[in-house]
Amino acid sequence: MPETPVTLLRAAMASDATRPFTTFYDDATGERVELSVATFDNWVNKTANLLQDDLSAEPGQRVALLLPAHWQTQVWLMACWSVGLVVVPGGAASDADLVISGPDTLDEARAGTGERVALALRPMGARFAEPPAGFLDYAAEVAGHGDRFTPYVAPGPGDPALESEGRTYTASELAELGAEAAKSWELGPGDRLLSALPFTREEGLRAGLLAPLAAGVPVVLCRNLDASALERRISTERVTRTIADTNG
Template sequence: MPETPVTLLRAAMASDATRPFTTFHDDATGERVELSVATFDNWVSKTANLLQDDLSAEPGQRVALFLPTHWQTQVWLMACWSVGLVVVPGGGVSGADLVVSGPDTLEEARAGAGERVALALRPMGARFPKPPAGFLDYAAEVAGHGDRFVPYVAPRPDAPAWESDGRTYTASELAEWGANAAATWGLSAGDRLLSALPLTRADGLRAGLLAPLAAGVPVVLCRNLDRADASVLERRVATERVTRTITGEDG
């Protein structure tokens, strides 16, 4: 069977579930979060169960995703693909079955007619102090769901998974994106990749999730790095033991 992002995560769990999977930095708040493969997979499973059981999500449905560079964006991408949903980054609200938004894009997300979920994106995955009207508070809803996920209908590798710029890409094509990027950047065991690109862009998706999955290496995900002093990146590369930095389209 062709690889998909979901099968790559399963392989990471089988190989070494305790190793770091993602380290998130927000240079506007000073937040740092590190998740192991097992902890990341736990969040993905809980979110996929929320989608499948509470929101009645089914393979082929479209999810308009309005989320910034964040570890919870990685979680939502993997959860959507675990269920077999099509992610539409930053658009497609009118035809979406589900809209997922961060705290800064709620007005855009309100145009969606389907279910709406909001993420507070607060440290440690905390909920909103007061849930926004018309939205489910992700942090409040996800906690009670199981940390193992079994889809009612197994997603197909050749099923649509990502829609961008008028084109739709399958789950297996996304895994190929990751493998090709990992090969281009020469990623191998012992490497640690840093990305400051938005996960809702194709280049950011490759750098911030797909290539690390394909190569089996940790990723350091940076939000608001452009607001930080130039020396911050140099220090982060050293302290996080980064071997490859992707901060622009050319890597």
């Protein structure tokens, strides 16, 4: 069977669940979060159970993902693919079956007529102080869901998984994108990739999730990158490859 992002995460769990998976920085707030493969997988499973059980999400449904470069965006991408959903990063809420919004895109998300979920994007996944009207508060709901996930209908490698820049990708094509990027960037054992690009850009999706999955290397994900701190960040995190637009 062809690889998919979900099977690559399963392989990472089997290989070394304790190794770092993602390290997240927000230079606007000073936040730093590090998640191991096991911790990341736990968040993915809980989120997939939320999607399947509470939101009645079904394979093939479209998800408008209105989130910035963030570790919770990585979680939502993997959870959606675990269920078999089609993710549209930055997509129109009015065209989606489900809308996932950060705190800065709530007005845009309200155009969605289906289920709407809001993320506060506070440190360590904390909930809103006051949940926005018309939205499910992700942080308030996800913790109660199971640590293991079994889809009612297992998604296949040939199923659509992403719409980006005018093209629809299957799950196996996403894994291939990651493998191609990992080869192009010469990622291998001992490497660590830094990305400061949003997931609305295909290069950001490759650098922020797909290539690290394919190569089995950790990723340092940066939001609101302070360009003056980049060299220090590279040294501190032992980064060997940087994908960043320091001009904004």
